Amino acid sequence: MPFVIYADFEAFLNPIESCSNDPSQPSTINIQKHEVYSFGYYIKCSYDNRLSKYETYSGSNCAQVFMNRLCEDVKTIVKKNSFQKCPVPLSDEDKIKISNSNICYICETEVNEDLFYNFDWHTGSFRGVAHQVCSSKYRTPRHIPIFLHNLSHYDAHFIVHALNFDDDKVEVIPQNKERYISFSKQLTINNQPVSLRFVDSLKFLSCSLDQLAKNLNDDQFTELKRNYPNNEDFSRLRRKGIYPYEFMCNSDCLKHPSLPDQHQF
Structure with a gap:
């Protein structure tokens, strides 16, 4: 979440009222x-x-x-x-990020042909590119x-x-x-x-x-x-x-x- x-x-x-301590005996009051x-x-x-x-x-x-x-x-x-929010349209900044990225933002290894767009479940905003398997396993705690x-x-x-x-x-x-x-x-x-x-x-x-x-x-x-x-x-x-x-x-x-x-x- x-x-x-x-x-x-x-x-x-x-304050707690209690009897006086006996100095000859070890105790906690x-x-x-x-x-x-x-x-x-x-x-x-x-x-x-x-x-x-x-x-x-x-x-x-x-x-x-x-x-x-x-x-x-x-x-x-x-x-x-x-409720899952619908993905918002990609901005120009998002498109530039996609074209310049070949690293999965989840596992931080190279993405080849299985590139997948990952969107925030709560806001619908674009998070980054990821492997499809990484995106499917990504869960909100x-x-x-x-x-x-x-x-x-x-x-x-x-x-x-x-x-x-x-x-x-x-x-x-x-x-x-x-x-x-x-x-x-x-x-x-x-x-x-x-x-x-x-x-x-x-x-x-x-x-x-x-x-x-x-x-x-x-x-x-x-x-x-x-x-x-x-x-x-x-x-x-x-x-x-x-x-x-x-x-x-x-x-x-x-x-x-x-x-x-x-x-x-």
């Missing part, structure tokens, strides 16, 4: 419980920005609402893209990747508990008993399987989002600029904010009219 999804969660840090209360995800379409969208939510049953809304959006995506930064260490703990909402299977690639490299939730749409594949972007972008953002210029934030064209809003969202994690312990804190004291950050 020509779609990718980026998601993130926020959680309250609820839980002092806070992470209670997820908000999420945001962005669906990006590779060929039509009108199909891209941002979804956010704050409230109770956050992980379950996340899965419900995500599944509804994915079902809409698949149904809208389940039936999964949609969902990237969360530091998924394995954090967000996965919220999501996995919300995956068993139906009888469709869940596949997991574990790192150990508590952490997952990746996991997938299968959906059945139009009697066809479609997989939601959750992936930890930290596994191949091994630094913080703040540092990754600093590596980009303003003009490279095309999606952020498109959704927030106001320069002041863009500048504010462009940099990492300061979040009072210790202060945010319940939903009443969201209604606080001003910033908390410095020691609560």
Whole structure:
């Protein structure tokens, strides 16, 4: 599928009241419980920005609402893209590309007499010349990747508990008993399987989002600029904010009219 999804969660840090620790005995004390209360995800379409969208939510049953809304959006995506578009007429540029090309753009080997014009299944636009056998075997993957930064260490703990909402299977690639490299939730749409594949972007972008953002210029934030064209809003969202994690312990804190004291950050 020509779609990718980026998601993130926020959680309250609820303090846990417990008895005092016995200093003579080794032990671990839980002092806070992470209670997820908000999420945001962005669906990006590779060929039509009108199909891209941002979804956010704050409230109770956050992980379950996340899965419900995500599944509804994915079902809409698949149904809208389940019909093959007719090939569009070749442009002059396409014709020049064909006349100058003797390499299959799929397998990258020489094309002889079995040259075949390959068109995009979703847009109808010309992709390139290919062997007929390569073109017939070329398939759009039936999964949609969902990237969360530091998924394995954090967000996965919220999501996995919300995956068993139906009888469709869940596949997991574990790192150990508590952490997952990746996991997938299968959906059945139009009697066809479609997989939601959750992936930890930290596994191949091994630094913080703040540092990754600093590596980009303003003009490279095309999606952020498109959704927030106001320069002041863009500048504010462009940099990492300061979040009072210790202060945010319940939903009443969201209604606080001003910033908390410095020691609560």
